[in-house]
Amino acid sequence: MTPEVPPLSRVQSTADLGPSARPKRFVFVLLDNFTMLCFASAVEALRIANRMSGQTLYTWVLAGDGGEEAYCSAGVGFKLDMDLGELSRDDVMFLCGGIDVKSASTKTLLNWVRREARRGVVTGGLCTAAYTLAKAGLLDGKRATIHWENHDSFLEEFDEIELTKSVFVMDGNRYTTAGGTASIDLMLKIIADDHGEDLANAVADQLIYTTIRTDQDTQRLSTPTRIGVRHPKLSKVIQMMEANIEEPISPSNLAADIGMSTRQLERLFRRYLNRSPKRYYMELRLQKARNLLMQTDMSVINVALACGFTSPSHFSKCYRSQYNTTPYRERGAQSGRLSV
Incomplete structure (x- = not known):
């Protein structure tokens, strides 16, 4: 399949590009x-x-x-x-x-x-x-x-x-x-x-492609940027949560790491995200669990462990509350699919 080439260059002449070479x-x-x-x-x-x-x-x-x-x-x-x-x-x-x-x-x-x-x-x-x-x-x-x-x-x-x-x-x-x-x-x-x-x-x-990205550019905005959070301490806590899904950090330790009290951290999350740090962290963990259930062959118990749940029953209860279905039903409906 060889495309048509116009007789005239829009950028430079064929001589400028050097000797003719095999395409x-x-x-x-x-x-x-x-x-x-x-x-x-x-x-x-x-x-x-x-x-x-x-x-x-x-x-x-x-x-x-x-x-x-x-x-x-x-x-x-x-x-x-x-x-x-x-x-x-x-x-x-x-x-x-x-x-x-x-x-x-x-x-x-x-x-x-x-x-x-x-x-x-x-x-x-x-x-x-x-x-x-x-x-x-x-x-x-x-x-x-x-x-x-x-x-x-x-x-x-x-x-x-x-x-x-x-x-x-x-x-x-x-x-x-x-x-x-x-x-x-x-x-x-x-x-x-x-x-x-x-x-x-x-x-x-x-191509009307105004911003050429390099291999140093990431494919998504950071979570704080994507959800419109510009508070530096809140952004840091969110990044810490995302980096510690398998072994969640307690709200008190998260607060201590950024020089806040637990109550101050609670108020910060309520103000910017309208939910508690514990709720937000749970949603992050459940989102990862859903991705793994839909895109891998991992067992439900291994998915639970990978997302910081040590009890399968607690994982199932939290998952049902968030997605109105159980992890086992999700796995049955989506087993083995990698999607875009």
């Missing part, structure tokens, strides 16, 4: 129920780079198990160019993940990805496809990222990987993104490395 080929492997936005964002950045340079700098093909057709999570079908065949060592392979990536990471796919990675092919995972790379053992000992919704479950299953909250990570020849428009940021970085920042900036302008 870099990207192989997009579309997993079942992949997220269209992460895939489309990546392809559009490459297409526009060709258009703005006046050259065919990049080409791409669509691949998948069976080589016939793949469907995204929005139900749109894409005709594939190839099966899971042998790639060129100069190719860049990107797995495109989305809903239920665990089921989409079949044995056939994992074996193929491992084989191609052993041959030296640069390998990346867009959106939840970082899970596929991890399952194939390709991220062991490396830094990586994944969509924030899948962060907790990923940490529980792959403790040998340094998981970050960055929008994208490039660690050697392994690339991962957080999903959505993070594909644009990764592609702009690749374009800048290949052909200079002027071209990458021109591509961003065409």
Whole structure:
């Protein structure tokens, strides 16, 4: 699938880009129920780079198990160019993940990805496809990222990987993104490395992408910022809570750590969040529990322990109060799903 290139460059002449070289080929492997936005964002950045340079700098093909057709999570079908065949060592392979990536990471796919990675092919995972790379053992000992919704479950299953909250990570020849428009940021970085920042900036302008993020940018605002809390001591307490889910800290110790009395901390939470510190902390723990129940195969008791509950009955009672269902019913309805 080779895109059309206009005869005139919008950025610089072909001479400015140096001698004509063989275009870099990207192989997009579309997993079942992949997220269209992460895939489309990546392809559009490459297409526009060709258009703005006046050259065919990049080409791409669509691949998948069976080589016939793949469907995204929005139900749109894409005709594939190839099966899971042998790639060129100069190719860049990107797995495109989305809903239920665990089921989409079949044995056939994992074996193929491992084989191609052993041959030296640069390998990346867009959106939840970082899970596929991890399952194939390709991220062991490396830094990586994944969509924030899948962060907790990923940490529980792959403790040998340094998981970050960055929008994208490039660690050697392994690339991962957080999903959505993070594909644009990764592609702009690749374009800048290949052909200079002027071209990458021109591509961003065409995409009306006004703020280019780097691998130092995180995919979500901090919780205090997201909920509109600007009190420095309250923000610190919230961060401490988020970092201590498995072994919760008592409100009195939280208060002491920031130089407040327990009563002062209570008033601070009531004023800004309309709930007690204990209630807010419980909601954080239950949210993580829900993510683990919906996205992993962990037993209910292990989920409870991972979220600071030593009593299964107490966990069940709290969960029912928050979500109007039991952890066991939640697990039955959502078992094994990794979603975006």
